Each structure stands twice: as C-alpha cells, then as structure tokens.
Amino acid sequence: MNEVLRIAVQKSGRLSEDSLNLFKECGIKFDNGAGKLKATSSNFPAEFLFLRDDDIPGYVEDGVADIGIVGQNVHVETSKHVNEVKLLGFSKCRLSIAIPRSETYGSVKELEGKSIATSYPVILGNFLKDNGVTAHIHEISGSVEIAPSIGLAHAVCDIVSSGGTLLSNGLKEVEVIFRSEAIMIGYPNLSPEKQSIVNQILFRIDSVQRAKNRKYVVLNTKQENIALIRQLLPGMKAPSILPLADEGWVSMHSVIEEQDFWQNIEKLRDAGAEGILVLPIEKMIF
Ligand SMILES: Nc1ncnc2c1ncn2[C@@H]1O[C@H](COP(=O)(O)OP(=O)(O)OP(=O)(O)O)[C@@H](O)[C@H]1O
Numbered sequence: 001m002n003e004v005l006r007i008a009v010q011k012s013g014r015l016s017e018d019s020l021n022l023f024k025e026c027g028i029k030f031d032n033g034a035g036k037l038k039a040t041s042s043n044f045p046a047e048f049l050f051l052r053d054d055d056i057p058g059y060v061e062d063g064v065a066d067i068g069i070v071g072q073n074v075h076v077e078t079s080k081h082v083n084e085v086k087l088l089g090f091s092k093c094r095l096s097i098a099i100p101r102s103e104t105y106g107s108v109k110e111l112e113g114k115s116i117a118t119s120y121p122v123i124l125g126n127f128l129k130d131n132g133v134t135a136h137i138h139e140i141s142g143s144v145e146i147a148p149s150i151g152l153a154h155a156v157c158d159i160v161s162s163g164g165t166l167l168s169n170g171l172k173e174v175e176v177i178f179r180s181e182a183i184m185i186g187y188p189n190l191s192p193e194k195q196s197i198v199n200q201i202l203f204r205i206d207s208v209q210r211a212k213n214r215k216y217v218v219l220n221t222k223q224e225n226i227a228l229i230r231q232l233l234p235g236m237k238a239p240s241i242l243p244l245a246d247e248g249w250v251s252m253h254s255v256i257e258e259q260d261f262w263q264n265i266e267k268l269r270d271a272g273a274e275g276i277l278v279l280p281i282e283k284m285i286f
C-alpha cells in the first residue's frame with residue numbers, strides 16, 4: 001500500500017509561515033489556499049492538516065497526524081506522549097513572568113501568595129514548585145498581558161520575543177522561565193513506510209539548513225597568496241583553484257560558514273584576495 005504521511009501545521013499564527021516554507025524549500029508542493037484545512041502534496045507522499053497549534057500534540061499522540069510542528073512551549077505544556085524529532089530553529093521566544101513596570105522586584109520569593117495569569121499553567125506551576133513558591137495560577141487562553149491592568153492578576157506569565165507587547169501594556173519582564181523554538185514532533189509508533197517518508201523529509205531539511213549557514217565564495221588572487229588564503233577559507237574540503245587568463249593569477253572557490261567569512265574578510269583582503277564574490281547555496285547534499 002502506498003502510505004501518505006499526515007503532517008500537522010499551525011493554520012495561522014507565529015509558526016505557520018516558517019513551517020510551510022520549510023516544506024516548500026524541501027521541494028514538497030501543496031496548495032494552502034485561504035480557508036483550506038487539508039491539502040495533499042502533488043509531488044510527495046504527504047498530506048497537510050492546518051490546525052490550532054494547541055491541538056497538534058494531541059493529534060500526534062493519537063496518530064491522527066504522523067508528525068507536527070509546534071513550539072517547545074506548547075509541546076512541554078501539553079505533555080503528550082510524542083517523539084521529539086527535530087528542533088527547527090525558528091519561532092524562537094521565551095516564556096517569562098512580568099509585573100507592572102511601577103513595581104519593584106527583588107526575587108522570585110516576592111511572587112509568594114500573588115496571582116499570575118497565564119496560558120501555561122504546567123510550565124509555570126513547575127517553575128514555582130522548583131522555587132518553593134506558592135502562587136495562584138489564573139489560567140486564561142489569550143490576551144494575557146492585559147490581566148494586571150484590569151485587576152485580574154498581579155503578574156503574568158506569557159510569551160516574549162521583542163518585548164514590545166509587555167512594553168505597550170506597562171509591564172516589565174522579571175523572570176525568564178522557559179526558552180522555546182519550533183520543534184517537529186512525531187507519533188511514536190510509525191509504520192516502517194511512514195518512518196521512511198519522515199527520514200526523507202529530515203534528509204531534505206538537513207540539506208536546506210546546511211546550505212543556509214554556508215556561502216559559496218569565489219575570489220581572485222596571485223598564485224603566491226594561495227597558501228595564506230587557504231588558511232583563511234576553511235572549506236568543505238580543499239578549495240578549487242582555477243588558472244585565470246592573466247599569467248600568475250588564479251581564481252579560488254570554496255564553501256564556507258558565513259560567520260567565518262565575515263570574521264576573515266579584512267584578513268582575506270590583506271592576504272591579497274580581490275574581486276570577492278559571496279553566493280547563496282540552495283541545497284547542500286553530503
Ligand atoms: N512573538 C513571538 N515571536 C516568536 N515566536 C513566537 C511569538 N509568539 C509566539 N511564538 C511561538 O509560536 C507559537 C504560536 O504562537 P501564536 O501566537 O501563533 O499561537 P496561538 O495564538 O496560540 O495560535 P493558534 O490560533 O494556532 O492557537 C507559540 O506557541 C510560540 O512557540
């Protein structure tokens with residue numbers, strides 16, 4: 001039987017765009033037109049389910065979806081029995097406790113006896129327990145940052161990224177209790193056929209991610225500078241060196257980590273590199 005992998009992604013929100021792009025960059029085509037809740041890929045054995053992110057771990061635990069993408073915050077909060085397949089590096093944020101800006105804060109002990117509004121009662125509860133603090137957790141499902149200003153709670157515990165939402169609601173961050181990024185989770189008992197489809201996806205993701213961090217560098221230099229420049233351009237293997245039409249000049253080609261390039265750009269020029277081109281790489285297969 002030809003198996004089709006069911007992939008759960010967030011319908012609309014902070015994870016959606018990067019989740020969909022991840023599969024598109026892997027060459028998996030599908031139509032995610034507005035209002036669509038399900039889509040079948042036209043060129044890969046996969047079907048996409050567009051869901052609320054909070055529901056995804058439960059669907060994956062039950063095997064209704066085979067894999068899904070959620071924030072680690074939602075994965076830990078929902079505590080479902082699923083496999084952690086791969087961290088994906090996007091939707092990075094933190095879960096923090098915040099209090100009104102006008103109030104002073106010394107330590108976590110000051111939360112004793114206070115009420116804290118949050119959509120993450122499990123993660124917050126664990127943090128308070130670990131710190132020996134008893135506080136009242138007031139669970140709400142959204143717009144958490146409004147709670148202190150309407151007298152619902154003394155403090156909040158919610159997602160922070162830029163800090164803009166806290167600022168515009170008169171709050172300040174006092175404790176970071178969890179750091180999160182997107183994670184692929186999987187049903188623990190996948191059939192060998194479905195596991196092999198997951199492996200194909202992981203192979204493609206690795207190729208895309210590897211390429212994203214690296215650049216193809218081309219530069220010209222005099223022959224006598226080759227050894228020095230090689231030390232500054234630690235490539236995949238040895239760089240390719242091609243003769244130029246001008247006597248004594250060569251073109252050097254190499255694939256390097258982008259950060260190595262920026263760290264060494266001045267040294268490269270001092271070592272006699274000219275006409276340096278830095279090109280993006282789409283996929284990198286080992
Ligand atoms: N400002 C942010 N910056 C980066 N990542 C974020 C941010 N806010 C949330 N996230 C991450 O993205 C996930 C989804 O956030 P979003 O705000 O879209 O959730 P939601 O409102 O619960 O969506 P849904 O309607 O699907 O339930 C969060 O669980 C978190 O991991």
Ligand SMILES: O=P(O)(O)OC[C@H]1O[C@H](OP(=O)(O)OP(=O)(O)O)[C@H](O)[C@@H]1O
Pocket residue numbers: 014142143145158159160161162163164165166
């Ligand atoms: O620190 P910041 O950069 O301001 O980001 C934090 C905010 O982002 C998320 O909400 P989102 O904007 O996704 O809206 P939502 O509450 O409708 O999910 C989160 O719930 C915070 O409220």
Ligand SMILES: [Mg+2]
Pocket residue numbers: 052053054
């Ligand atoms: Mg949600």
